Amino acid sequence: MGSPWKALSDDNRRKILLLLGKKDNMIPTEIAEHFKSTLPAISIQLRILKEADLIAERKLGKNRLYSLNRKKSLKLVEFFEDMYDYKLNSLKEYVENKEKKKKNNEN
Amino acid sequence: MGSPWKALSDDNRRKILLLLGKKDNMIPTEIAEHFKSTLPAISIQLRILKEADLIAERKLGKNRLYSLNRKKSLKLVEFFEDMYDYKLNSLKEYVENKEKKKKNNEN
DNA sequence: TATATAGTTATAGAACTATTTTAATATTAT
DNA sequence: ATAATATTAAAATAGTTCTATAACTATATA
Structure with missing residues (x-):
């Protein structure tokens, strides 16, 4: 990797x-x-x-x-969260919902 | 730069x-x-x-x-926003508030 | 002024990265 | 089977990055 x-x-x-x-x-x-x-x-x-x-x-x-691979990119945003000591839950939820929608649309 | x-x-x-x-x-x-x-x-x-x-x-x-330089790091998070087509306002506001607090504490 | 401290810059070698050209592989179509 | 297409693999070259050591600069202090 x-x-x-x-x-x-x-x-x-x-x-x-x-x-x-x-x-x-x-x-x-x-x-x-x-x-x-x-x-x-x-x-x-x-x-x-x-x-x-x-x-x-x-x-x-x-x-x-x-x-x-949206989930992996999210892992990287966690670095910025760590730097700011901040939890970015809103983005996580947004992307996870988007992934679900995509799967549903794929026939 | x-x-x-x-x-x-x-x-x-x-x-x-x-x-x-x-x-x-x-x-x-x-x-x-x-x-x-x-x-x-x-x-x-x-x-x-x-x-x-x-x-x-x-x-x-x-x-x-x-x-x-927290503002610059925020600029980088914008790349991820662009990738997700998502606006990450909550993080921006958080960091801007934190910057203000820091300045106030620096007598 | 002499000396110590904090840090940067210069240089050189090893390791890594990126691009191009050319060849090889895999899949599909005839 | 053979040819055509899509893509990766290999080899060569050029350039970048990282680290260590040694030399240098700036500031503080005795």
């Missing part, structure tokens, strides 16, 4: 996360269209994000679908 | 931030006591955190006092 903080430290990787925040189940080719760099480069960034558990990968035919 | 995400990507630097979250106005020597590494190494980590605007430096005699 790679460090999620290292994974977040790259501009392109954070941009990928924002893309996946807007749209789940994107394929590498589609993601690469938003960047200047090559598909192999994007593939590596996706692997780093996956190894940091920030995104999830699903194989479907010859495609690989990538989606945000 | 250095990248705050790069600054956060190092374990020791995040540990420094947690230390400063518990106690403001720490000096490098005091911070270094919490680590295995040398004072020059800590000094460089503090510089990186300062250049990322995550901490503030104040000179007092031959000492340098370091404190968290």
